[in-house]
Amino acid sequence: MSGWLTAWLTFAAAIALLALAGALWRVWHGPAPADRMMAAQLVGTGGVAVVLLLAAANDWGMVDVALVLALLAAFAAVAFVKAESSGGRGDPEEESADD
Amino acid sequence: MTEPLTAMLVGLGLVFFLAGTLGLIRLPDTFSRLHALTKADNLGLGFIVLGLALQADDWNVLGKLVLIWAFALIAAGTSAQLVARSALRRKSTPSERQAP
Amino acid sequence: MTAVALADIAFDLILCALLLSAALAALSRQPLFGAVIFFIVYGVFAAIAWLRLGATDVALAEAAIGAGLTGVLLLGAMARLDAAAHTEPGFGLAEALTAIAAVGVTLGLGWAFLALPEPGGLQQAVAANLAQSGSENPVTAVLLNFRAWDTLLESIVLLAALIGVWALADDAAWGGRPGLRHHTRPGGVLASFGRVLPPMGLLVGVYLVWAGASQPGGAFQGGTVLAAVWLLVAMAGVVRAPHVSATWLRAALVAGPVVFLAVGLAGVAAGAFLTLPPDHAKALIVTIEVTLTLSIAITLAALVLGPPENAEQAP
Numbered sequence: 001m002s003g004w005l006t007a008w009l010t011f012a013a014a015i016a017l018l019a020l021a022g023a024l025w026r027v028w029h030g031p032a033p034a035d036r037m038m039a040a041q042l043v044g045t046g047g048v049a050v051v052l053l054l055a056a057a058n059d060w061g062m063v064d065v066a067l068v069l070a071l072l073a074a075f076a077a078v079a080f081v082k083a084e085s086s087g088g089r090g091d092p093e094e095e096s097a098d099d
Numbered sequence: 100m101t102e103p104l105t106a107m108l109v110g111l112g113l114v115f116f117l118a119g120t121l122g123l124i125r126l127p128d129t130f131s132r133l134h135a136l137t138k139a140d141n142l143g144l145g146f147i148v149l150g151l152a153l154q155a156d157d158w159n160v161l162g163k164l165v166l167i168w169a170f171a172l173i174a175a176g177t178s179a180q181l182v183a184r185s186a187l188r189r190k191s192t193p194s195e196r197q198a199p
Numbered sequence: 200m201t202a203v204a205l206a207d208i209a210f211d212l213i214l215c216a217l218l219l220s221a222a223l224a225a226l227s228r229q230p231l232f233g234a235v236i237f238f239i240v241y242g243v244f245a246a247i248a249w250l251r252l253g254a255t256d257v258a259l260a261e262a263a264i265g266a267g268l269t270g271v272l273l274l275g276a277m278a279r280l281d282a283a284a285h286t287e288p289g290f291g292l293a294e295a296l297t298a299i300a301a302v303g304v305t306l307g308l309g310w311a312f313l314a315l316p317e318p319g320g321l322q323q324a325v326a327a328n329l330a331q332s333g334s335e336n337p338v339t340a341v342l343l344n345f346r347a348w349d350t351l352l353e354s355i356v357l358l359a360a361l362i363g364v365w366a367l368a369d370d371a372a373w374g375g376r377p378g379l380r381h382h383t384r385p386g387g388v389l390a391s392f393g394r395v396l397p398p399m400g401l402l403v404g405v406y407l408v409w410a411g412a413s414q415p416g417g418a419f420q421g422g423t424v425l426a427a428v429w430l431l432v433a434m435a436g437v438v439r440a441p442h443v444s445a446t447w448l449r450a451a452l453v454a455g456p457v458v459f460l461a462v463g464l465a466g467v468a469a470g471a472f473l474t475l476p477p478d479h480a481k482a483l484i485v486t487i488e489v490t491l492t493l494s495i496a497i498t499l500a501a502l503v504l505g506p507p508e509n510a511e512q513a514p
Contacts, residue, residue, distance in 0.1 A: 001154060017214060049112065092181055
């Protein structure tokens with residue numbers, strides 16, 4: 001890979017990180033728990049993108065980290081909706097169907 | 100030869116990421132923010148994966164890149180649906196949480 | 200200065216700023232939910248930071264633990280806190296002592312770091328002996344051969360932690376199932392996710408263990424992914440956590456440490472405790488890794504699930 005592309009990919013990773021700083025702003029301000037959770041979701045996906053860019057620029061061996069991050073990306077959201085459901089063990093879909 | 104194309108696709112992906120963040124910050128309520136976000140991370144990551152796939156040096160890496168995008172799509176769809184449903188329920192029954 | 204070096208510096212500066220802000224926000228943010236989310240986000244940045252430091256093995260572990268386990272653990276714990284339990288954090292004697300101790304440990308670590316002899320490290324020694332270790336990944340070689348003693352004790356520490364958690368159970372609940380009885384809408388998004396993802400998670404977990412022989416990965420990383428998958432299946436209501444008195448569960452919990460100990464004791468015949476003869480090192484490492492993966496996965500999942508709570512009889 002030529003030097004300019006390596007530089008651009010690393011630079012792109014830096015810009016993606018900046019986008020994640022915006023997500024941090026939303027985690028701080030909320031206001032609803034769902035807002036904070038979705039912002040964390042963006043950090044997860046953005047993290048995958050950053051790792052991929054770094055892997056392409058430096059060493060493809062790093063790609064497994066992105067694989068793990070992407071696989072587990074929805075786990076926190078699942079735990080979140082569980083915690084929000086009544087008794088901490090339901091499913092938001094089930095409960096809205098009952099209402 | 101593929102390098103300019105990679106650079107361009109990665110740039111396009113970044114635009115979607117930045118748009119998603121902007122939407123997350125600027126849009127007025129929870130549900131419109133959700134909407135901005137889920138498009139952004141699917142397309143943003145999609146273009147970056149597409150661009151980087153051109154530089155993959157073997158099939159192994161290429162397969163992993165496709166798998167990563169597939170995982171991210173499943174995760175984004177699932178979590179958006181669940182979080183939206185949970186937010187909707189919370190909004191319609193605000194007293195629910197105090198009385199488990 | 201080249202463009203690559205400039206981009207590297209810009210990236211590292213932004214990453215440091217984000218790491219610090221996420222950490223500070225996690226400490227200072229009220230309500231609690233915001234703090235938990237900041238902690239989850241911090242895990243993602245920490246994984247990237249480990250990558251930048253060239254420690255892909257640690258980045259893998261951080262990604263798996265941060266994304267798969269601690270988020271689930273903290274959010275689950277929060278759901279159980281009563282609204283009444285949200286106390287304003289005061290600053291009393293206990294907090295002051297904790298702060299002093301934390302600052303002391305930090306200073307001690309800083310001093311120890313500065314007092315280290317010139318960085319020569321052990322890389323050369325590891326590289327020189329890698330061929331005899333039975334692994335091509337230097338990290339696996341260190342963990343399971345050169346410093347196997349540490350890894351053996353760590354696997355036992357995990358078990359001790361689980362015994363500590365289980366000891367919190369009520370007498371009446373002992374032998375029951377840990378965690379809540381989860382339910383979901385049949386055919387819904389959550390129920391489907393709990394069925395679609397696990398096969399792929401299983402694949403990734405097993406792949407990480409297999410990859411650990413020659414590249415970053417290994418029992419801990421693979422086991423953590425498998426534990427997270429099990430927790431997802433439980434949260435989706437597909438399976439229930441087993442009774443803590445189940446024989447297969449207990450056998451799986453101790454299998455890794457027992458096999459590790461047995462290999463270590465067999466090593467006495469070859470010279471000393473935990474010595475792996477170079478001819479058989481590869482086979483022995485694979486045996487230890489596979490059983491350790493099983494035990495680590497089940498121990499971590501059981502740690503997150505918590506002590507048994509309901510002593511209802513088997514169905």
